[in-house]
Amino acid sequence: MLMKVWGNRGSISVPGKDTVRYGGNTSCYEVRSSNGELLILDAGTGIRNLGNSLMGQGSIKATLLFSHTHYDHVIGYPFFTPFYIPGNEFNLYGPVHYEKSFEKVMYDLLDYSFFPVRMDEFGSKLIFHDLKEETIDIGSFKIETMYSNHPVTTLAYKITTDDKTIIYTGDFEQWSNYLAGDPKASEEEIEEIDIIVEEQLNRWIQFFKDTDLVIHDAQYTPEEYGQFKGWGHTSMSTAIDTCIKANVKKVLLSHHDPNRTDNQLDELNIRWQEYIASKDTGLQVEFSVEEQSYQL
């Protein structure tokens, strides 16, 4: 299995001199099985370059898995050139929202006030699927999903093929007890929520168990996280600690904060390598780099 990073930035694309090494495009990852089947994870601005790389290779059949439909994960979708080529066929999977189907959300994104081309004018065939917490087979890929924790319905994906497994968390914030420390809350209620949170965290770790590669939201440093609690993203230390507990082989810290410069990521990399060295673990930690490939 091959995984290539086409976009790893969180919130908004940030091209410029300070992001030239780690990348400025928003979330998009390419996954290939050994027999060439193509999965695309999210359609942030990174999907434009991925689309261009596919051109000239004949007709394309691929599956797009969307973690959720916030702008930074869908905004590149109308700029994916293969959508405009007749003969191409795409299956698009995403989480259903309680008010709208996944297809409706994606359709509305192409309202004429946002974009001049309507979905009906794409030349290729697009088939939409609502996804829940479930397991499905797509070609040689086994896809398992789990509801993540983010301010909109979000799915984390576990992808297995060729005896290797990748997890893509999408945007994720660790579950926590929202009543902790509230003097007005009853003891029983705080305990009840503690148990629920613990169960969710255990399920999350089970989902990660023995994975070869995890692409993990790690937008904040632990110091920054306090001021952004509830925004739906994880601290780097939480991402690493979860992967250690789940015996993950490698974690790619991703969804870089838009204010994070290349130099800051270099410094943070030193910090987390030292952290890992102090732990009894075989986990490898890297910050994801745009256009870098990983052969599993």
Place this chain on the structure above:
Amino acid sequence: MLSDIAFNELDQLPALSPATPKLIELANNTMADPKELLSIVKTDPVLTGKILALINSAYFSLPERIYSLNRAIILLGINTIKNIALSTSLVNALGTKEQNIYFRHADLWKHMLAVGITSKLIAKKSNVDKNEIEHYFIAGLLHDIGDILMIKYYPEEFHQLTVDAKEKSTSITELCHKKYQTTPNILGAKASKLWKLPDVLCEVVEFSRNPTKDCSNLTKTVHISDKICRKHEIGFTCDHSDVNITDSDFEFLNLKAVEFSSIKELIEVEMEKASIFIE
């Protein structure tokens, strides 16, 4: 026919809590503490019902039925709860001033909340598992959801039934059944099943006024809580039959009525806490 209610239109039910204006204010304020919003949501039977219906719906297709509101909040996320709270709060209120039902909202809410609080107090006293105590509150809070449906869809009929029940010192259940061959509890249970609420909650909605010996302790606890609240005239109730609470009411819990002699004061303390957002 009363039974022809479009139960699936859960979206059309308004929030009941008199703290709804505060709820709208909090949901619109991005700087507001979500805990304040959640504390209002948790005391509103319609919002609680909607959240449980959503988490148990086909949208999420979870393997197990969920009847803990806190679990639903953790799984759905506070943002979704906020959206549900806001949209529910903006649905037009029930009934009209002319029908004199409009003014009873606060009283109906007060009764359902009081039954939730009482059920929880009894659960604590009877050593129910800690993790299940909040379920007793939710069951009590939702027990009269059928009355809300009646007020929404059949305000005139419901109003007349409550007037008749008061005049004859009897229960609305009996009168309603005689006249329409159904009851608010049956309608409420039918709706609860359609909304895919957990079976235990559907049973509470259907049988809390007249539990059978096979009913769960949860349903029986809500039943006795309802009687206690009626006896102490806490909030609005459409049941005007005599209330006589004896030891036999608590037999299923191996408790005696005397152990609850000061429950009214405890209920009032908890009601006071839940009412801080009412303007």
